[in-house]
Amino acid sequence: MNVKQRTIKAPVSVSGTGLHTGEHATMTFNPAPENHGYKFRRVDLPGKPVIDADVDNVTDTSRGTTITQNGASVSTVEHVLAALVGMEVDNVLIDLDGPETPIMDGSSMPFIQAIEGAGFVDQDADREYYHIPYNIHYSEPDRKVDMVAMPLDDYRFTCMVDYNSPVLGSQHASISTISEFEKEIASCRTFCFLHELEMLIQHDLIKGGDINNAIVVVDKPIDSEELAKLAKVFNRKEINVAPQGILNNIELRHQNEPARHKLLDMIGDLALVGVPIRGHIMAARPGHAANVAFAKRIKALIKKERSRKHVKVYDPNMKPVYDTVQIMNILPHRPPMLLVDKILELTKTHVVGLKSVTMNEPFFVGHFPGAPVMPGVLQIEAMAQTGGILVLNTVPDPENYLTLFLKIENARFKDKVLPGDTLIFRCDLQAPIRRGIAQMKGIGMVGDRVVVEAELMAQIVKYKES
Known part of the structure; x- marks a missing residue:
């Protein structure tokens, strides 16, 4: 229940x-x-x-x-x-x-x-x-x-x-x-030791302190003059030390209070x-x-x-909304800078794209050839291209538009992306597109692991007449 x-x-x-x-x-x-x-x-x-x-x-x-x-x-x-x-x-x-x-x-x-x-x-x-x-x-x-x-x-x-x-x-x-x-x-x-109490008083703290709302443990010898000073601080006629070492003979509510x-x-x-x-x-x-x-x-x-619970794991073998050829009909990018192979989901507010990372990628030739790792900047680029599909889907002739970066914020790289990984990106609109400007939150996943995330702002601009 x-x-x-x-x-x-x-x-x-x-x-x-x-x-x-x-x-x-x-x-x-x-x-x-x-x-x-x-x-x-x-x-x-x-x-x-x-x-x-x-x-x-x-x-x-x-x-x-x-x-x-x-x-x-x-x-x-x-x-x-x-x-x-x-x-x-x-x-x-x-x-x-x-x-x-x-x-x-x-x-x-x-x-x-x-x-x-x-x-x-x-x-x-x-x-x-x-x-x-x-x-x-x-x-x-x-x-x-x-x-x-x-x-x-x-x-x-x-x-x-x-x-x-x-x-x-x-x-x-x-x-x-x-x-x-x-x-x-x-x-x-609450409780404190006598030496702490003296330090607090010197630093003008415990202005509201009183031996009725704090147990003061006497952890050092104290003479009558010091007791008189404490009595003055706490507006008392006198303060004493009980046999058990507690100021003012206060009665403990529990032995181990x-x-x-x-x-x-x-x-x-x-x-x-x-x-x-x-x-x-x-x-x-x-x-x-x-x-x-x-x-x-x-x-x-x-x-x-x-965050793991809210990450949906996508089937890379599902029937795509767009395959590579169809993507090239929308995006102006071409190999080796085309970094999206499939679009798996597409709605008015989100898009899911897939990039198969193989050892044949041209960037592995120079990026740690002995221990190849997909560069983080290219992961962001692939995410942006995925988001570009979402933005360009709002115009009737996407082939005549470009998607330009305006801002990248809060980019985080959480794990390596290696040859053989299938990298899946999801981009969600954070607000309605206004004046061609889109704000998106993107994540990149390998299986159920989030490997990269970022907030992107992009603008679609017309670069040729239809």
């Missing part, structure tokens, strides 16, 4: 101070349509720019995760995104009237309580999961960071932290399914992949930078697999 996407029933707001900026902000979760995903909208800025919660939009991971798009940024998004993933909400538009999400109590629980209060609505579209197909690894040896995503028909997390600290030591946290998030992980607050919060951060950062994941994520010593790098690796794999 397919799981349906869901959003929330009604808008719901939370207000608070940003951890690093110290600016007060109100954040409103709004229902959103199917396949919308997570988006932030900066309602305090002109034009109310929207920022997609996408790993490609991450611009900073120094003390949290910041995303930027359309000239606007939102900082510390991970706790909010973790709450949405934990509640299995797919589509939400998040309005924010400041540069940073409210830190609240340093956990995801206030966001979950707000979302639950709004209620949920199942939508018609099925939820599309990305199933981890095989072990995906990421590591940073210098920081002793190791991550792996493994195939599993659920969303399981295991996290280990080890800070070489006598206070924290080594800690582990795990959930066996995402439904455990609310009870086991959501309430766990720091490890659980690291797991929370990972879930939030991996939400930036853009699609719910099915798999088991194991991580040792994760941080925001590593989480984002890992998310980019997973997203790249998703994009690669999706």
Whole structure:
């Protein structure tokens, strides 16, 4: 049975101070349509720019995760995104009237309580999961960071932290399914070490910090004078160190709360992949930078697999629309510069052409004769000739026209084209042809592999009277 996407029933707001900026902000979760995903909208800025919660939009991971798009940024998004993933909400538009999400109590629980209060609505579209197909690894040896995503028909997390600290030591946290998030992980607050806290204060950060929304681990000797300075920063009469090495005798919600919060951060950062994941994520010593790098690796794999799914494999032996002789009645090119042998499909918006690459090609005489490879520029030329058939098909007397290049953009060569390959090109119009100018997106395939792609602009011009 397919799981349906869901959003929330009604808008719901939370207000608070940003951890690093110290600016007060109100954040409103709004229902959103199917396949919308997570988006932030900066309602305090002109034009109310929207920022997609996408790993490609991450611009900073120094003390949290910041995303930027359309000239606007939102900082510390991970706790909010973790709450949405934990509640299995797919589509939400998040309005924010400041540069940073409210830190609240340093956990995801206030966001979950707000979302639950709004209620949920199942939508018609099925939820599309990305199933981890095989072990995906990421590591940073210098920081002793190791991550792996493994195939599993659920969303399981295991996290280990080890800070070489006598206070924290080594800690582990795990959930066996995402439904455990609310009870086991959501309430766990952010934390930092005392030496980090002092550095952040010196750099004018954590303006919104408070020992009520962060666990401060005392990892060095501290005297009464230093405690008095910290009390002044946090507007407290006094601050003490508890026997377990936590400032202000704050009571931990779980013995391994720091490890659980690291797991929370990972879930939030991996939400930036853009699609719910099915798999088991194991991580040792994760941080925001590593989480984002890992998310980019997973997203790249998703994009690669999706591009393969959308590539149609053509039968080179199918009856052509035009054979070589018929092509020469349309194109002015002649051997050795005629680089299309057949047209397999032709409509008003797309064309599919075929080029059989043989060892008899004249360019192999000089292009790596000992290891022949079809030159990339000739692959683009063959693609353009295929697109030329599409453009010339719009006039009644194509034999009296030429197709001239105006622009080539975003050309990428993804694999070698070798003697014996059958190279199939598909060109699609990106917009209607106006004033004889055509904009096309072209790809070249060998079997199911995309070997070349480019965006082309061409113009048809009459060069002789009919």
